[in-house]
Amino acid sequence: MILDNFKSVISKYEVVFFDAFGVLKTYNGLIPGIENTFKYLKENGKDFYVVTNDASRSPDQLAESYVRLGIDDITPDRIISSGMLAREYLELKVRNGIVAYLGTDNSAHYLETSKLKTVSIRSLNLDSVADVSALVFLDDEGFDWNTDLTKTLNLLRKRNIPVIVANTDKTYPASKSRLSIAVGALAKMIEDTIGRQFIRFGKPDPQMFIFAYQHIKNYPDISKRDILMVGDTLHTDILGGNKFGLDTALVLTGNTQAEDAEVRIRSAGIIPTYICVSAVVD
Amino acid sequence: MILDNFKSVISKYEVVFFDAFGVLKTYNGLIPGIENTFKYLKENGKDFYVVTNDASRSPDQLAESYVRLGIDDITPDRIISSGMLAREYLELKVRNGIVAYLGTDNSAHYLETSKLKTVSIRSLNLDSVADVSALVFLDDEGFDWNTDLTKTLNLLRKRNIPVIVANTDKTYPASKSRLSIAVGALAKMIEDTIGRQFIRFGKPDPQMFIFAYQHIKNYPDISKRDILMVGDTLHTDILGGNKFGLDTALVLTGNTQAEDAEVRIRSAGIIPTYICVSAVVD
Amino acid sequence: MILDNFKSVISKYEVVFFDAFGVLKTYNGLIPGIENTFKYLKENGKDFYVVTNDASRSPDQLAESYVRLGIDDITPDRIISSGMLAREYLELKVRNGIVAYLGTDNSAHYLETSKLKTVSIRSLNLDSVADVSALVFLDDEGFDWNTDLTKTLNLLRKRNIPVIVANTDKTYPASKSRLSIAVGALAKMIEDTIGRQFIRFGKPDPQMFIFAYQHIKNYPDISKRDILMVGDTLHTDILGGNKFGLDTALVLTGNTQAEDAEVRIRSAGIIPTYICVSAVVD
Amino acid sequence: MILDNFKSVISKYEVVFFDAFGVLKTYNGLIPGIENTFKYLKENGKDFYVVTNDASRSPDQLAESYVRLGIDDITPDRIISSGMLAREYLELKVRNGIVAYLGTDNSAHYLETSKLKTVSIRSLNLDSVADVSALVFLDDEGFDWNTDLTKTLNLLRKRNIPVIVANTDKTYPASKSRLSIAVGALAKMIEDTIGRQFIRFGKPDPQMFIFAYQHIKNYPDISKRDILMVGDTLHTDILGGNKFGLDTALVLTGNTQAEDAEVRIRSAGIIPTYICVSAVVD
Known part of the structure; x- marks a missing residue:
């Protein structure tokens, strides 16, 4: 296996898309030296975005989490999350009524608009669901799986409404030796059980890459040939980047x-x- | 749709296999009039067995549940459950060590032998799992899904052990309007997430039917042509019965x-x- | 089921995307009266595009086929086919070498560029495949399934190259009573057999919809809210349109x-x- | 990886089940030295059976093929093939009418009985299919895939009949460097396309193992603990053997x-x- 030098690689592109977990950070904090990468990008006038399967927090909150880790280059406008796609979908297609959700209350605040209210499945009364116009899987936390997944199944038997899965990942690392089950796996179980088709947002789906592409500052003047997708996961980052027509760099830190x-x-x-060994420019 | 008379149908067979839920009983209790069917079978010297995807209780306990409903014809030797197959598997293939389980403590007692101990995932210490020689999914109750399914995933990352799913059903009816998620759906989620092959027992798998066939009193003198499988579910009872070479009757009560x-x-x-409209002989 | 009047429906949108088969035409020719729809669109200054899972012909040839049927409104610039996505993918990601294909020679001509040659699997010598840089499934015709699907499998065992499926449909109607097997089904069989991940283009994948969206004359000044997707198939036209954020109309002619x-x-x-009953404006 | 000595292993069992391809023979002929294994079994009074996913020939013809290779220990009564299960199914469940098949004429002769006729899909007239009572996938040879798989799809749209897949393998080795597509893959494509449930016979399905078990000379006096399954494929031989409760030996010759x-x-x-390195006793 021939390894490429990450600095040489990114020098050829005008825009870099980074996956977050396993590329910029791990459960331990930042990948050591990753701050040099952002310094290099700034000095060389290269644009970058973080493209992440995450619907547990708003872009503002995600950006804050990088500031807390010591990186202030990743401003909210540079973050593209699968949660943003869920929000856009609701604005375009659901528009009003009550959106039931599985996740923390915090994850749901981001979805609310003047016309669209949210209610946790936890608080939902199954006997009065006529106003529920959509269901969103946001996060694996914030509810009791026994009780609330069963409630979710029964809500869907009563109401034929769009179901949005705002993060399709099946697991995420909780520590060096432990994995957690992500909301994508819970959603898949309910989808298989009810036998209906859910609407899924997140890499490798091309909608995630289109959304990122359209958020580029110089869009549409940047060609896909000038964008590099950097990720640690073949089936999401690399498959999705390739299919969308981008060049892709696999890093070995995740x-x-x-x-x-x-x-x-x-x-x-x-x-x-x-x-490449990692996304660190040294 | 031409409906057949159930009495005429079973008169042609020497042995009848019944599915339990949706055929003999519902969440409301017995199917009204089903006691006549057992009276008819006894009077006409026909043999019968209940063939059920259930690992939550032992055959003795399952038989007791029918006695409580008012039927004492269904003795423990007439019950064939997927839990019995799980127990046979452990006896043949695992033999010793500790079997971790998801389910109630009650469901696990049935698996214990002089050489094989059981431990609930709930009580398992993930840092000391060297003795765990198998994992069994028994029931959806008796544990916390958030905590214990995550523990299960991490146990399997540490130990490459056989995983037995003792009931492959995805749901079961909890009341007229509510479904519960069965342990088969939880097992499928973990199987998809870990990417390994679990060992599944329950209709429509032919192992369930051969197990029942071998429990028939006059086995092997009864031909498959003399056995009728009666069930309410196409994908389990009817598919499995057909594939095993039995004639099958679909009833419309489940x-x-x-x-x-x-x-x-x-x-x-x-x-x-x-x-047939139902499994009731009137 | 309340049916909507198609004319009232499209009057609310500025751009209409039409699926082709089952919406504009069938194996019998045009849907009777569909020419009125194009007359209405022209008179009312509405833009429209045909969005079709088809890689058997170039947009020019597809447009000609409508002219032969008597409609000259569907010019090549109004046709968005999954074959166009395959071509864009090859230009962006493969760039040079030889592209092996399954399909008619005619379907492959459209993929050729000054740097990219194509060769039919039929003519490929499996002992000299070092230059083959990609494989494309284009059409179910133009090759012998026994011989050439087997060759395809063995090519992929020798070369780890991108595999593009340029039409994901499983079947298409050949006459009132006969279905044909489409290239998407053949590709799926090879994908399952080799166990690798192919790159698939075609509705319901959002990449098809973004491609159409970007081809709109007034893009990006048209909002997704102003576009209607019209189709006869829930799992491709309607699912894909919904997910991309468009309003959707199901017609009952296919x-x-x-x-x-x-x-x-x-x-x-x-x-x-x-x-709506059909896509005909009357 | 600790390797076990094959002779020591089989010395512990009374009955040995062998997979054929990759265990006893390859595309090159017999595994060198395998005749010693049969000599050892005979001298030590151990019983054995060949358990094979094959419906292309009758047990008699399969036994002849071993004689031609120089082994005459494998008599027809020692061969258990998935084709035998297909035949048993038809006898039990279909009984009369015409069975359409995909495969060579030779493969179909074995299925015929006094009441059951067979007809190749190749010769079938789709306009007169009222007498067709079942369809069987037997072999990948003997028909034209383009024409006859399409005919198969349209037959199934006209007739809701049982479909039997008599060999579930997806591929088989044709030479050192070439794989062929087996009938199991073709059947899966049609099953996915029509969306119906086919009846599949072949390892790892337990019906194959129970069929073999019941053919043992001393059945039912032999316990499952006294039987060893020997195979080269984890997902068929080993998974199926394990699930049925047998001890299993993986050999590395296939x-x-x-x-x-x-x-x-x-x-x-x-x-x-x-x-074990191989199934050869040396």
Whole structure:
């Protein structure tokens, strides 16, 4: 496996899309040295965005979390989350009524508009659901899985409403040795059980990449050829980036480790343009 | 849709296999008049068995539940449950060590042998799992889904052990208007997330039918042609019975209703030998 | 089921996306009266596009086929096909080398560029495949399924290259009573067999809709709220349109018939904004 | 990876089930030295059976093929094929009418009885199918995939009949470097396209193992604990053997190679009781 130098790679592009977890940070905090990457990007006038499967917080709150870690380059306008797509969907397609949600109350505030109220499945009374116009899976926290997933199933038997899954990931790392089950896995269980088609937002779906592309400062004057997608996960970051027509760089600081990168690329048939040790410019 | 008379149908067979829920009983208790069916079977010297996807209780406890409902014909030796297959599997293939389980303590007692101990995932210490030799999904009750499904995922990342799903059903009816999520759906979520192959017991899998077949009193002198499988669910009772080579009767007192039986048979391509209003002999 | 008047519906939008088969035409030719719809659109200054899962011909050839049927409003610039996405993908991501294909020679000509040559799997010598840089499934015709699908499987075992499926449909109607197997079904069989991830273009994938959106004359000044997607198939036209944020109209002249439209909407959970008898303005 | 000595392993069992391809033979002929294994079994009074996913020939013809290779120990009564299950199914459940088939004429002769006629899809007239009472996928040879798979799809749209897949394998090796597509993959494509449930026979399905178990000379006096399943494929031989309650031995002469056996066992969670270099007793 020939490894590419990350600095040489990004020097060829005008815009860089970064996945967050496993690329910029881990459960331990920032990837050591990643601040140099943002320094390099700024000095060389390159644009960048963080493209993340996350609906647990608003872009403002996500940006704050980077500030707390010591990086203030990642401003809210540079964050593209799957939660933003869920919000856009509701604005375009649901418009009014009550949106039931699974997640923390905090995750739901971001979805509210003057015409659209939200209610936690936890607080929902199943005997009075006539006003519920959509359901959104936002986060794995903030509710009791036994009680509230069962309520969700029964809500959907009563109401044929759009169901939005705002983060399709199945797991996320909670510590060096522990994984947590993400809301995407819970949503899949309910979807399989009810037998209906949910609306899913998140990489590798191209809608996530389109949304990021359209948020670029110089859009539409930037060609897809001038954008690099950087990620640690073949089936989301690299597959989605490739399909959207972007060049892609796999980094080995997260889900894909150096020892099995080649085997995984071969068996999945998902081929990154570059493979780099990390997203750190040194 | 031509309906067959249930009495005429069962008169042609020497042995009848009944599904339990939706055929003999519902959340409301017994199907009215079902006691006549057992009277008819006894008077006509016909053998019968209840073949059920259930691992929440032992055959003794299941039989007791029918006695409480007022039927004492269904003795423990006439009950074939998917939990019995899980127990046979452990005896044949695991033999010793500790079996971790998801379910009530009561459901696990049935699995214990002199050499095989059980421990609830709830009580398991993830830092000391070297003795855990298998994992069994028994019941959706008896544990906290948030905490204990996550523990289950992390146990499986530490230990490559056989995982047994002792009831593959995805839902069961809790009341006239409410469904509950069954342990089969929870197991499927973990299986999809970890990407490993679990060992599943329950209709429509033929192992359930061969197990029942071998429990028949006159086995092996009874031909498959002399056995009728009676059930309310196309994808479990009828598909499994057909595949095993039995004639099958669909009854309309449970999952399949009169108004959509024909559409479902046509779209699924699962064709019962007979369709009857119910399993009641009147 | 309340049916909406198609003319009233489209009067509310500035741009209309039409699916082709089952909406504008069938195996018998044009839907009777559909020419009035294009007359209405022209007279009322409304823009329209045909958005079709088809990679068997270039936009020029597709437009010609409408002229032959008697409609000259559907000019090549108004046609958005999944084949166009395949071509864009190759230009952005493959760039040079030889692209092997399954389909007619005619379907492949459209993919050729000065740097990218194509070769039919039929003519490929499996012992000299070092230059093959991608594989494209274009059409179900133009090759021998026994021989050439087997060759395809063995090509992919030798070369880990991107595989593009330029039409994800599984079937298409060949006559009133016969279906044909479409190239999407053949591709799925090879994908399942080799266990790799193919790159699929076609509704309901959002990339098809963004591609159409960006081809609109007044893009980006047209909001998604001003576009209506009209289709006959819930799982492609309506699901994809909804997810992309468009309003959607289901018409009953193709895959979805009046008698089962409601049942299908309920069981799939895919909800069109409107249901109309046909796309004919009368 | 600790390898077990095959002779020591089989010395512990009274009956051995062998997979055929990759265990006893390859595309090159017999596994060198395998005749010693049969000599050992005979000398030590151990019973054995060949349990194979194959519906292309009758047991008599399969036995002849071993004689031609130089082994005459594998008599027809020692062969258990998935084709035998298809035949039993038709006898039990279809009984009369015409069975349409995909495969060679030779493969179909085995299914015929005095009451059951067969007709190749190739020769079937789609306008007169009222007598067709079942469809069987037997072999990938003997028909034109383009024409006859399309005919199959349209037959199933006209007739809601049982569909039997008599070999669920997706591929088989045609030479050192080439795979062929097996009939199981073709059947899966049609099943996905029509959306109906087919009846599938072949390992890892337990019906294959119970069928073999019941063919044992001393059945039912032999316990499952006294039977060893020997195979080269984790997802069929080992998974199926394990689930049925047998001990299992993985050999490294076929689909699973020494260099990736451990990785595959870990990632699939399918755990053989033993791993042996080959099934050769030396």
